[in-house]
Amino acid sequence: MKTYFRANLQFMRPIQDAFPLLQTPKKIFIITHHKPDGDAIGSMLGLSYFLKKMGHEVAAIEPSEMPEFLTWMPGVDGVLNYEEKPLLCEAAFNEAALIFCLDFNDPSRTKYLTQQLEQTTTPKIIIDHHLFPKECWDYGMINSAKSSTSEMVYDFINLMGKNEMIDNNIATCLYTGLMTDTGSFRFSCTTDETHLMAADLKRKGLNHSIIHEHINDSWSLKRMQFLGYVLLEKMEIFPKEHAGLIALSKQDLKTFGMNINETEGLVNQPLCIKGVKFATLITERTDEVRLSFRSKGDYDVNAFARKYFNGGGHLNASGGKSNSSFLETVTYFKQILSEIHPR
Numbered sequence: 001m002k003t004y005f006r007a008n009l010q011f012m013r014p015i016q017d018a019f020p021l022l023q024t025p026k027k028i029f030i031i032t033h034h035k036p037d038g039d040a041i042g043s044m045l046g047l048s049y050f051l052k053k054m055g056h057e058v059a060a061i062e063p064s065e066m067p068e069f070l071t072w073m074p075g076v077d078g079v080l081n082y083e084e085k086p087l088l089c090e091a092a093f094n095e096a097a098l099i100f101c102l103d104f105n106d107p108s109r110t111k112y113l114t115q116q117l118e119q120t121t122t123p124k125i126i127i128d129h130h131l132f133p134k135e136c137w138d139y140g141m142i143n144s145a146k147s148s149t150s151e152m153v154y155d156f157i158n159l160m161g162k163n164e165m166i167d168n169n170i171a172t173c174l175y176t177g178l179m180t181d182t183g184s185f186r187f188s189c190t191t192d193e194t195h196l197m198a199a200d201l202k203r204k205g206l207n208h209s210i211i212h213e214h215i216n217d218s219w220s221l222k223r224m225q226f227l228g229y230v231l232l233e234k235m236e237i238f239p240k241e242h243a244g245l246i247a248l249s250k251q252d253l254k255t256f257g258m259n260i261n262e263t264e265g266l267v268n269q270p271l272c273i274k275g276v277k278f279a280t281l282i283t284e285r286t287d288e289v290r291l292s293f294r295s296k297g298d299y300d301v302n303a304f305a306r307k308y309f310n311g312g313g314h315l316n317a318s319g320g321k322s323n324s325s326f327l328e329t330v331t332y333f334k335q336i337l338s339e340i341h342p343r
């Protein structure tokens with residue numbers, strides 16, 4: 001049985017209560033999480049287009065650079081990268097009359113604006129689908145049963161009664177977030193509502209196949225060859241535990257000239273093997289070791305990441321970190337694995 005965490009959301013007001021604030025043109029600051037993914041950028045750009053159409057002035061901020069496979073998206077040229085332009089981002093933050101926080105629920109996920117977000121008196125609106133929100137928001141929507149923040153931005157537009165304002169740019173951005181966070185509509189977070197949204201975007205003229213092409217078919221030859229190496233040499237399967245592990249050291253990446261962003265999606269590979277329900281990717285970084293977890297069915301990798309690796313996320317997708325060395329972390333992980341038995 002799937003049980004969804006139901007947040008006690010009494011600390012904030014429903015997003016409908018913020019609608020009056022959007023009736024007159026305002027300076028609006030939108031920010032997503034550090035190391036943004038398709039849903040982070042998709043929901044942010046989709047909401048930006050929508051709010052601009054409503055007459056607002058919008059600053060859209062990514063705390064760090066988006067991955068290469070998203071740079072084709074409409075509106076990316078207008079996104080401010082905090083690491084490149086901190087002063088511009090701070091100025092936009094200070095001038096804003098309203099703040100939207102998308103695809104994260106703890107200010108520290110912005111890395112650079114943690115304190116500012118916690119201390120500001122400017123109203124903060126959150127739209128997010130992660131578990132265990134920090135209770136520091138004024139208005140918002142938080143629902144961990146939703147496939148993606150992009151789906152929630154779509155719900156927000158509909159709640160405002162503005163469905164007819166969804167144009168091709170908004171549709172393209174929101175669809176990108178929807179398809180990337182659902183693994184192209186296959187993860188268990190995909191619902192009837194997810195498909196109805198996709199159908200509505202199609203009706204509005206969305207070209208979905210070009211988006212799948214941009215996201216999936218943009219690999220370099222060397223990245224493809226790296227994948228071959230990883231699958232052959234670096235993937236371990238633990239049949240008894242129904243688990244798969246890929247552990248990559250800095251040297252592994254260096255040998256193939258890969259940057260860490262190009263390990264995106266590798267964690268899913270062991271799940272393609274029959275019987276594997278739990279997949280882990282361990283990567284050695286400059287100052288720590290990171291772990292990504294994916295699972296199928298009711299195996300809770302959010303609980304696993306919280307319990308053993310100081311992390312969290314969703315039921316079927318989570319992450320964590322370790323301050324031990326790379327090799328120690330791999331050994332520790334295997335030890336835990338032999339102690340637990342994912343069904």
Ligand SMILES: [Mn+2]
Pocket residue numbers: 039040103129147148149181
């Ligand atoms: Mn998301």
